[in-house]
Amino acid sequence: MTMDGEARVLRDADLRIEGGRITAIGSAREDDDVAVRDLGGKIVLPGLVQGHIHLGQTLFRALAEERRLLAWLSERIYPLEAAHDDESAYWSGLLGAAECLLSGTTTIQDIGIGPGIEGLVEAIAESGLRALVGPCLMDSGPELPAALSKSSDEALQEAARVAAEIGRYSRLSFVLNPRFILSCSDALWDGIRSLAAEHEWPVHTHALEQKEETEEVRALKGGRDEITYFDEAGVLDLDLRLAHGVWLESQHLDALADRRVSVVHCPSSNLKLGSGLADVVAIRNHGLAVGIGCDGTPCNNDLDAFKELRLAALVQSVKHSPGALSGLEALRLATSEGARAIGLGDEIGSLEVGKAADLVVLDGERPELWAAPEADLHDVIAFGASRAAVVDVMVDGEWLVEGGVLRHLDLGAIRASSTRAWAALKQRAGLNL
Amino acid sequence: MTMDGEARVLRDADLRIEGGRITAIGSAREDDDVAVRDLGGKIVLPGLVQGHIHLGQTLFRALAEERRLLAWLSERIYPLEAAHDDESAYWSGLLGAAECLLSGTTTIQDIGIGPGIEGLVEAIAESGLRALVGPCLMDSGPELPAALSKSSDEALQEAARVAAEIGRYSRLSFVLNPRFILSCSDALWDGIRSLAAEHEWPVHTHALEQKEETEEVRALKGGRDEITYFDEAGVLDLDLRLAHGVWLESQHLDALADRRVSVVHCPSSNLKLGSGLADVVAIRNHGLAVGIGCDGTPCNNDLDAFKELRLAALVQSVKHSPGALSGLEALRLATSEGARAIGLGDEIGSLEVGKAADLVVLDGERPELWAAPEADLHDVIAFGASRAAVVDVMVDGEWLVEGGVLRHLDLGAIRASSTRAWAALKQRAGLNL
Numbered sequence A, B: 001m002t003m004d005g006e007a008r009v010l011r012d013a014d015l016r017i018e019g020g021r022i023t024a025i026g027s028a029r030e031d032d033d034v035a036v037r038d039l040g041g042k043i044v045l046p047g048l049v050q051g052h053i054h055l056g057q058t059l060f061r062a063l064a065e066e067r068r069l070l071a072w073l074s075e076r077i078y079p080l081e082a083a084h085d086d087e088s089a090y091w092s093g094l095l096g097a098a099e100c101l102l103s104g105t106t107t108i109q110d111i112g113i114g115p116g117i118e119g120l121v122e123a124i125a126e127s128g129l130r131a132l133v134g135p136c137l138m139d140s141g142p143e144l145p146a147a148l149s150k151s152s153d154e155a156l157q158e159a160a161r162v163a164a165e166i167g168r169y170s171r172l173s174f175v176l177n178p179r180f181i182l183s184c185s186d187a188l189w190d191g192i193r194s195l196a197a198e199h200e201w202p203v204h205t206h207a208l209e210q211k212e213e214t215e216e217v218r219a220l221k222g223g224r225d226e227i228t229y230f231d232e233a234g235v236l237d238l239d240l241r242l243a244h245g246v247w248l249e250s251q252h253l254d255a256l257a258d259r260r261v262s263v264v265h266c267p268s269s270n271l272k273l274g275s276g277l278a279d280v281v282a283i284r285n286h287g288l289a290v291g292i293g294c295d296g297t298p299c300n301n302d303l304d305a306f307k308e309l310r311l312a313a314l315v316q317s318v319k320h321s322p323g324a325l326s327g328l329e330a331l332r333l334a335t336s337e338g339a340r341a342i343g344l345g346d347e348i349g350s351l352e353v354g355k356a357a358d359l360v361v362l363d364g365e366r367p368e369l370w371a372a373p374e375a376d377l378h379d380v381i382a383f384g385a386s387r388a389a390v391v392d393v394m395v396d397g398e399w400l401v402e403g404g405v406l407r408h409l410d411l412g413a414i415r416a417s418s419t420r421a422w423a424a425l426k427q428r429a430g431l432n433l
Helices: A055-060 A069-080 A086-102 A117-127 A152-166 A186-199 A212-222 A226-232 A249-257 A269-272 A280-286 A306-317 A325-332 A335-343 A377-384 A411-431 B055-060 B068-082 B087-102 B119-127 B152-166 B187-199 B210-221 B224-231 B250-254 B267-272 B279-283 B305-319 B327-333 B335-341 B377-384 B411-429
Strands: A016-020 A021-026 A042-048 A050-051 A106-112 A129-132 A172-174 A203-207 A240-244 A261-265 A290-292 A359-363 A390-395 A396-403 B012-017 B021-027 B042-046 B047-055 B105-108 B132-133 B172-173 B203-207 B240-244 B261-265 B290-292 B361-362 B391-396 B396-401
Touching: A021 B240, A042 A152, A042 A377, A050 A086, A050 A240, A050 A261, A050 A306, A055 A069, A055 A086, A055 A106, A055 A117, A055 A411, A069 A129, A069 A212, A069 A411, A086 A106, A086 A117, A086 A390, A086 A396, A086 A411, A086 B290, A106 A117, A106 A390, A117 A152, A117 A172, A152 A172, A152 A186, A186 B203, A203 B335, A212 A226, A226 A249, A249 A280, A261 A335, A269 A306, A269 B119, A269 B305, A280 A290, A280 A306, A290 A306, A290 A325, A306 A325, A306 A377, A306 B267, A306 B305, A325 A335, A325 A377, A396 B187, A411 B224, B021 B377, B042 B377, B047 B240, B047 B261, B047 B305, B047 B335, B055 B087, B055 B105, B055 B119, B068 B210, B087 B105, B087 B391, B087 B396, B087 B411, B105 B119, B105 B391, B119 B132, B119 B152, B119 B172, B152 B172, B152 B187, B152 B261, B203 B224, B210 B224, B210 B391, B250 B279, B261 B279, B261 B335, B267 B305, B279 B290, B279 B305, B290 B305, B290 B335, B305 B327, B305 B377, B327 B335, B327 B377
Parallel strands: A050 A106, A106 A129, A129 A172, A203 A240, A240 A261, A261 A290, B047 B105, B105 B132, B132 B172, B203 B240, B240 B261, B261 B290
Antiparallel strands: A016 A021, A042 A359, A050 A290, A359 A390, A390 A396, B012 B021, B042 B361, B047 B290, B361 B391, B391 B396
8 A cells, every 4th residue: 555646555566675765666676685575465554654642651641531631731741741750751752662663653753751851762763763853842831840841041952952962863853842832931932933943943832722722822822822823923934733733713724724834633632631523624625734643641542543543534524424534535644644744745654666664564364454355445444454453564674563573672671661660750740649 | 350340450360260150250269170371461351242233244344435324325235235145144244253252342232134144143153252133124115125125024024033043052142133213114113012022032223323314214203203203112111222322312311211221332333424422421321221332344344342442432521521431431331331231231241250251351561551550450441452452352161262363263264255255245236336
């Protein structure tokens, strides 16, 4: 399943990979000196792309249930994130990365954390995932613990420092991650705008996720909603990725239509926190690229992008009409369009000559994937596939998962270390859980 | 995870099974002559219960996309079901049953089919599933193919004949399955009421699934909606299970509250066909037991009950508020309450002494199920588990799945035979797909 412009499904096809790139597809030349892997009975897809994820929250799975966004943040997520150190962030990142890889995700855009960001970056690099990442930037907000609240200058300096570190890793690149308007001062947004313009760094933030959030933004910013504020602050002129966008209205979409702005849809999180049903159809109709993300384990509580793209299609069917977002289009959010939404559309997201060899191999012989030959394979995969079907995963030409097993990571050790790191973090957080 | 009244989670516990029944739980006596299975690192749940499923449609996966209910039925489902014979129905049933078992479902209430019902019953019996099943009864409706439309007398005679056949299988029991009001005449409902009362047979039907359906019912029945019609026809006094119930309103729920009526919620199907978001919270608040079902592969397109219970919780969170249906309660829909909804509450649905040994064993060491000890395991399982975690499945004390593999069924043969049976069915149906 190429997920290229024509969404070609090639049967009995070859895929040639050299130096981490796809060099032939369809029918490949066979040389004596080439390693051949027979994938008979398997289905090959581009690796899935998650445009919004918090691997720094993996240790907090199911620890913030039954709350709407602002209480979820202030009562649980802020104090827990504030208690991270490099050690706990490293294991949180590695545990989440392992789950992503085993579920067929090969690229993430991670919104980062404050304390522990170096540990998180190290874990993501070690996992082999392709990733955009940077520290989660915050400098204000009434309920922010001291550890999360730097001055805007300190936050910007940390961003630059982490950006330099990230430059050491070939599969990582840097993204500026201001958390959201309620935790970032005007000075911080101003500094972000300058840094982004200077270094051509993309900017990734939460926006219009929940009604109360937007109401608080209006109260704080003299009646301006997120999009108006960003427009006046020059943020809409950047390479900007908005996570959620549940409450984007048509006047917002008009303002965004000619900018370099994309939206990352997080349907499980949006249902679970009671945020609402984002209008992905309207967003796409305005020409914006839409990606998809599992958000984090305290609000999903799962990192399987197949569940997410399936839910995206289901939600648009009930919001508009059956097939308003087809199986094929849902798969696009997690592949070609999802790659475009995070600026990697030329590099990944489809199986095409010249693109990086990031792919997921599914077991096409599982009963849930049996379908008549007349069925559209995109519908079969979009609605029936899950991590259960994932057999092998490749990033940059390197097999990271083979036969459903991580080649390079010891899952038992990650689990045990995560449990130890959590116990220490909980002590530091002093929360009564 | 007992899913008993207190929802106890026992750690390092034993479960003793004798003659297909649970005879001890917590700490079991160990005899020399008892086979012991070490489930260290595993999580044991009651087998999942699906109260509404169409295994006769498994061959039609992804062949009726992007349609609302009535077009979905008339353009695809009716002509395809009409073309079934015993051979195609057998393979459809076995393929679907294999998928159910591998996903941890141990009991189903299947709404049956018309032609081929004997083949379907044989397949379900052979699969080892516990099941309620019977022919899908229809005798009217403008768009019904001849093969589906018997006279009411013929339909009732077939029901009695299949009931007698089903009596030969210990894990099967009979249910009267009138499809819905639009395909059943007054005479058929009258005959169903008589047969049900005489034999104490339960009745399972579709109701209030989609707005247009209810509008057609009103037009056909002199302004009466489904519940009013059923009330006047004496159907509400039966042991009645209503699939969907998306458009149940408070006056309906008041009328149902003191009857033997339950509802089976099918969230994936309800989203995918654009039906709506059923108000499970209100239905349960009126005292009705609610079960869960994957419906069928042309409207889901997946038979994993874990996906379904997760979606049930997500939908109520966005319809009401986060946690309106908690992880624990979502699991109840697929276990203890789901069993009650199909009249098997005393027999299955929880791990308790005296109940049948129907259970599913999950791999608790998968990364998506890692959580801090402070997390509620019900939330971890409800939102993170899927068929990917299913290791072993037992029905009636018999292991049917071990190590993720069906012990007694040859999946390769089922797949190949399903493909052949589909080709022949497609010829008979004469549909241009």
